[in-house]
Amino acid sequence: MRICRPQKSLERASVTVVIPCYNYGKYLPQVVNSVLSQERVDVRIIIVDDASPDGSAKVATAIADTDARISVVAHAENEGHIGTYNDGLARIETTYAVLLSADDLLAPHALARATDLMAAHPAVGMVYGRPVDFNDAEGSPSLSSKDRSTWTVWRGSEWLHLASYRGRCFILSPEVVMRTEAMREVGYYNPELPHSGDLEYWLRLASRWDIGYIHGPPQAFYRVHESNMHLLSYSSMATDLSHRLKAFLAFCSTYELRDDTDGRAILRLARRALAREALLLAQRELDTGGSQETAIQLASTATEADRKAKRNSRYRKYRRRLSRAEAGSQPNVQQILTELVRKQMDRMRWRVWKAIGIS
Structure with missing residues (x-):
């Protein structure tokens, strides 16, 4: 850069x-x-x-x-x-x-x-x-x-x-x-x-x-209007993540990459990133008292993107949150505070994107 x-x-x-x-x-x-x-x-x-x-x-x-x-x-x-x-x-x-x-x-x-x-x-x-x-x-x-x-x-x-x-x-x-x-x-x-x-x-x-x-x-x-709303809710993010996966798959599998571009490495990075984001969004859905169905769908999207997703700590955290929600428990203080921190991180990422064009 x-x-x-x-x-x-x-x-x-x-x-x-x-x-x-x-x-x-x-x-x-x-x-x-x-x-x-x-x-x-x-x-x-x-x-x-x-x-x-x-x-x-x-x-x-x-x-x-x-x-x-x-x-x-x-x-x-x-x-x-x-x-x-x-x-x-x-x-x-x-x-x-x-x-x-x-x-x-x-x-x-x-x-x-x-x-x-x-x-x-x-x-x-x-x-x-x-x-x-x-x-x-x-x-x-x-x-x-x-x-x-x-x-x-x-x-x-x-x-x-x-x-x-x-x-x-x-x-x-x-x-x-x-x-x-x-x-x-x-x-x-x-x-x-x-x-x-x-x-x-x-x-x-x-x-x-x-x-x-x-x-x-x-x-x-x-x-911004109703027919182009790009500010997606968690419930529609699973679809968005799936479409992003299709874009990386198409790029790495159908586009003729240069010899110095490792398509497998690119796809591996993208799969991990999409799974990571899907699991984080699933946690956030549960931490805000949202839909269990939406969280499950996001977790399913994570495993679709990366078959190893179930082995990492993010998936275990999601499962613990889901178990609490299924038992009828509301988000606890730790979940609420964690979400507040995440929102601050969102603002920081937005500032970084505004400054350098990536986030």
């Missing part, structure tokens, strides 16, 4: 932003404006409407008629979000590429910051930064004009190891800018992974290219 001072590129970078859209026509004017207002870059926009029944294609066409930099692809039949992503990405001809959901927004100067980093570091194939949540009830996010940032450049193998050790994705996705050459090299999104395609894609990029991270101002704004 290297921390670097930003360097402004002397050349204007060319960036294409693909905006996949399904029934999000009402958000298109705002997201398009967030792209066209980017400074020090030459931008193009490809809106790919996936046969939206709400008239999104008409909204997109009306917007495109006002600016030659915008083009629209309207699917006659619904192809699903992975097919829509890949259709748009395949049409990119510029040096850099962005995949931006129609309900999200780019932050001011985001594209210039990311392309400056990649221009200064040719081995970097992907740059991301901090996304900021917002929702419609709160209104549009504050688009500050401040542009003070620093860079971190991770060796791809280093970032890949950390992602595997944690068994998680550090990225939401609207904050990512890719080098088109890197995107072409690793291919497009895997249609077999509709729920964890992003994670597997970032693993692929890190296996071939270095990764850049921008500290300081946000790179994107992520709209």
